[in-house]
Amino acid sequence: MVGLGFGAEFIPIYQKHPNANLIAVCQRNEAKLNELADAFDIEKRYTSYDDLLKDPNIDAVHINTPIPDHGIQSIKALKAGKHVACTVPMATSVEECEQIVKLTQETGLTYMMMETVVYAREFLFMKELYENGELGKVQFLKASHQQDMDGWPNYWPGLPPMHYATHCVGPVLALTKGEAEYVSCFGSGLSGKN
Structure with a gap:
């Protein structure tokens, strides 16, 4: 470790x-x-x-x-x-x-x-629903990830969004075992930096 x-x-x-x-x-x-x-x-x-x-x-x-x-x-x-x-x-x-x-x-x-999000209880719950056919046919998926950065290391504020995209992209792709054709990331603008 x-x-x-x-x-x-x-x-x-x-x-x-x-x-x-x-x-x-x-x-x-x-x-x-x-x-x-x-x-x-x-x-x-x-x-x-x-x-x-x-x-x-x-x-x-x-x-x-x-x-x-x-x-x-x-x-x-x-x-x-x-x-x-x-x-x-x-x-x-x-x-x-x-x-x-x-x-x-x-x-x-x-x-x-x-990528730990694909082991989170929320994802595992949705995965079970999907695999049991309870969600029906998935035609469109969209994800976002918000995270409270208080107390995190000082390099986190202002971190380029694409450096940490997997928390929202990972579950969307893992659910359907898909592959991304394109990923775009937009920061919140709340980095505390000008």
Whole structure:
């Protein structure tokens, strides 16, 4: 587990999963690292992502770091021979996305973009209705995502909307197992920046 802000929420899930062994956590802030690792009884602790990637006992990493780091950290992990799960978005440039795809094709490693909204109770309820035929034929879907940003890291206000589009695009596509032909994003204009 890399990044223990939002990432800490996944620790108990991995610890309870019968097919996963959470063996290490990584956080730049050593005090926070030790506090969470002690609370969840995790022995291996890293303040350096590069050192974690050198550990031969680690097969996969789950990246929960700030958005600007997702692409480069995913690329580093794939180059180090690790499978990758990464919170959204995958990266912030087309070039990084292309490099991640290329590395998975070359190495056979798995990359998974971890869009959590498709596991939310609201989505699962709609999915059940759809799969049971209770919604009828879906002809048009539209989605939006509003999020209270109070208390979030300071890079969030003013974040380009396309960098975080998956919370509204993901469920719409997942419901019907569709693919997007076009996605456009419009910010609220409430970024607090001029």
